[in-house]
Amino acid sequence: MSNIILTDCDGVLVDWRNPFYAWMYERGHTRNTTLVTKHVYEQYGISQEDALQCMIDFNRTADIGFLPPMRDSVKYVRKLHEEYGYVFRVITCLGQNFYSATLRSENLRRLYGSAIDTITFLHITDTKEAALSQYRNSKLFWIEDNAFNAASGVLSGLNSLLMTHDYNVNDTLASGVEKVSTWQEIYNKITGQ
Numbered sequence: 001m002s003n004i005i006l007t008d009c010d011g012v013l014v015d016w017r018n019p020f021y022a023w024m025y026e027r028g029h030t031r032n033t034t035l036v037t038k039h040v041y042e043q044y045g046i047s048q049e050d051a052l053q054c055m056i057d058f059n060r061t062a063d064i065g066f067l068p069p070m071r072d073s074v075k076y077v078r079k080l081h082e083e084y085g086y087v088f089r090v091i092t093c094l095g096q097n098f099y100s101a102t103l104r105s106e107n108l109r110r111l112y113g114s115a116i117d118t119i120t121f122l123h124i125t126d127t128k129e130a131a132l133s134q135y136r137n138s139k140l141f142w143i144e145d146n147a148f149n150a151a152s153g154v155l156s157g158l159n160s161l162l163m164t165h166d167y168n169v170n171d172t173l174a175s176g177v178e179k180v181s182t183w184q185e186i187y188n189k190i191t192g193q
Contacts, residue, residue, distance in 0.1 A: 004088075006158065011145030013069065023063060029046075065104070076186065078113065087115060092122065093128070127149065138157065141158070143161045143163060144161070147171035163181070
């Protein structure tokens with residue numbers, strides 16, 4: 001099991017936010033670009049329920065099959081796979097819609113090829129504690145952009161890395177969570193370079 005890397009998807013492997021923002025704009029929603037927050041409802045000044053429904057609706061569009069890679073992810077995910085034999089197990093809160101899951105799987109495999117081992121689909125509001133518990137005390141690397149889910153990795157005995165963004169850079173981190181801003185940093189940590 002030592003050749004496995006656990007990873008979130010949105011904000012880590014693919015850029016979900018910018019395509020979502022464009023989708024919202026096309027539907028007449030205006031985002032407060034001066035407000036730095038991870039919460040969609042705050043960015044758009046709408047209710048939490050409406051924000052959740054917008055996210056669910058977006059996740060059911062064809063856009064999910066064509067999200068761009070996050071930063072330098074393609075280069076370093078492929079290097080970790082091809083040079084060191086690592087495979088990636090993705091845990092994503094995309095939802096469990098069959099068509100969305102199919103599009104996400106195709107997108108990830110197009111970007112990362114055989115580096116993607118498995119993809120676990122959770123409901124959009126789920127936490128990742130249960131999915132991570134099967135890897136308890138394995139010390140595997142767990143890469144996330146949500147501070148709460150990164151902390152869940154630490155509690156499960158994983159090496160948690162938080163991919164930083166403007167919306168999470170000031171989040172309070174649990175002891176044991178390390179910040180990273182690029183996949184090159186992740187590559188260096190994992191390979192000891």
